[in-house]
Amino acid sequence: MRFSPIIEELIQALKVLPGVGQKSAQRMAFQLLERHREGGERLAVALQTAIEQVGHCSVCRTLTEHSTCGLCADTLRRDSGLLCIVESPADVVAIEQTSQYQGCYFVLMGHLSPLDGIGPDEIGLDILAQRLEQESITEIILATNPTVEGEATAHFIADLARRHQIRTSRIAHGVPVGGELEYVDQATLGHAFSGRKWIENN
Amino acid sequence: MRFSPIIEELIQALKVLPGVGQKSAQRMAFQLLERHREGGERLAVALQTAIEQVGHCSVCRTLTEHSTCGLCADTLRRDSGLLCIVESPADVVAIEQTSQYQGCYFVLMGHLSPLDGIGPDEIGLDILAQRLEQESITEIILATNPTVEGEATAHFIADLARRHQIRTSRIAHGVPVGGELEYVDQATLGHAFSGRKWIENN
Numbered sequence: 448m449r450f451s452p453i454i455e456e457l458i459q460a461l462k463v464l465p466g467v468g469q470k471s472a473q474r475m476a477f478q479l480l481e482r483h484r485e486g487g488e489r490l491a492v493a494l495q496t497a498i499e500q501v502g503h504c505s506v507c508r509t510l511t512e513h514s515t516c517g518l519c520a521d522t523l524r525r526d527s528g529l530l531c532i533v534e535s536p537a538d539v540v541a542i543e544q545t546s547q548y549q550g551c552y553f554v555l556m557g558h559l560s561p562l563d564g565i566g567p568d569e570i571g572l573d574i575l576a577q578r579l580e581q582e583s584i585t586e587i588i589l590a591t592n593p594t595v596e597g598e599a600t601a602h603f604i605a606d607l608a609r610r611h612q613i614r615t616s617r618i619a620h621g622v623p624v625g626g627e628l629e630y631v632d633q634a635t636l637g638h639a640f641s642g643r644k645w646i647e648n649n
Numbered sequence: 650m651r652f653s654p655i656i657e658e659l660i661q662a663l664k665v666l667p668g669v670g671q672k673s674a675q676r677m678a679f680q681l682l683e684r685h686r687e688g689g690e691r692l693a694v695a696l697q698t699a700i701e702q703v704g705h706c707s708v709c710r711t712l713t714e715h716s717t718c719g720l721c722a723d724t725l726r727r728d729s730g731l732l733c734i735v736e737s738p739a740d741v742v743a744i745e746q747t748s749q750y751q752g753c754y755f756v757l758m759g760h761l762s763p764l765d766g767i768g769p770d771e772i773g774l775d776i777l778a779q780r781l782e783q784e785s786i787t788e789i790i791l792a793t794n795p796t797v798e799g800e801a802t803a804h805f806i807a808d809l810a811r812r813h814q815i816r817t818s819r820i821a822h823g824v825p826v827g828g829e830l831e832y833v834d835q836a837t838l839g840h841a842f843s844g845r846k847w848i849e850n851n
Contacts, residue, residue, distance in 0.1 A: 451718065479665070497689075
């Protein structure tokens with residue numbers, strides 16, 4: 448026995464969401480239909496609107512409903528000559544929340560992963576190469592994730608930058624603030640030692 | 650800094666789903682917009698359709714797009730005189746999958762919870778009382794969850810059934826099949842002992 452066709456279709460459709468299986472989808476469907484119909488309505492409208500209107504920023508490739516995103520439209524940022532390379536739009540938000548960086552971004556929307564058929568063109572490195580050619584960029588900051596794929600992507604972009612003679616840096620890896628040495632993994636601790644800084648005697 | 654308004658609205662709308670917080674909602678929004686737009690489209694349509702068309706079965710209160718659900722429309726089941734009381738439509742599906750029960754259902758769509766303002770009328774016990782009056786029901790099987798609220802609800806319905814002089818049973822609680830005694834909690838093991846059955850000498 449199964450649910451009635453319309454409920455069944457809703458459950459199957461909810462399973463397209465990442466991390467949602469049969470049981471969670473059932474729970475979501477019942478919750479929406481039983482207790483929160485206006486929330487479901489709002490979700491349907493928001494999805495439809497976003498799918499119709501959201502595209503990629505023509506400059507940095509992040510998701511936006513405008514042809515150029517707010518950060519790329521900021522001329523102060525474009526004049527800074529700084530370009531930070533990240534994997535996803537969520538990374539941009541995380542970096543903006545630090546208020547430490549006032550330059551432009553380039554969002555790869557993924558990382559190099561040849562086994563999955565994701566090569567340089569799929570993560571927009573052709574567009575990046577064009578920008579390096581045309582704009583006067585003085586520093587590239589590589590802020591891809593410290594995973595195997597993220598590191599490989601960073602190396603690949605560092606090579607590209609070298610060919611355009613642009614100085615390139617990688618964000619620091621080490622012990623997170625508030626973390627305890629005892630619970631930090633070996634690789635991170637290794638990075639923390641190899642990346643140690645001199646304390647200046649004043 | 651936040652996402653652009655349409656993306657932000659999608660993230661907020663996804664947070665109405667149970668168990669979805671800010672980070673999961675972001676992940677879902679990016680996944681749908683970046684890799685799975687047709688899935689998002691399908692979800693929007695399924696939600697809209699379900700919200701417009703799905704209502705409650707007039708007989709057993711389960712969620713269905715028809716005025717009477719498939720199980721209640723089955724005259725063989727209605728003639729059986731058996732009525733099983735469950736908390737949610739998912740429970741009906743679980744019981745149907747056992748193929749052990751061929752009677753009707755009554756779906757409470759919740760359980761008694763006075764602190765949350767959920768009294769007898771909110772879980773349809775007025776409709777149930779009417780059915781007990783009008784139909785010739787010979788046995789009520791209480792299959793609410795073995796939680797504090799589920800047990801309280803079962804007791805309340807057992808009282809109601811007693812007033813209508815209908816025999817009432819509660820599903821058995823005990824050690825789950827395939828479980829190991831060592832890992833079963835005290836309450837369940839207590840139920841398993843108090844509910845033990847004689848083995849007939851043949």
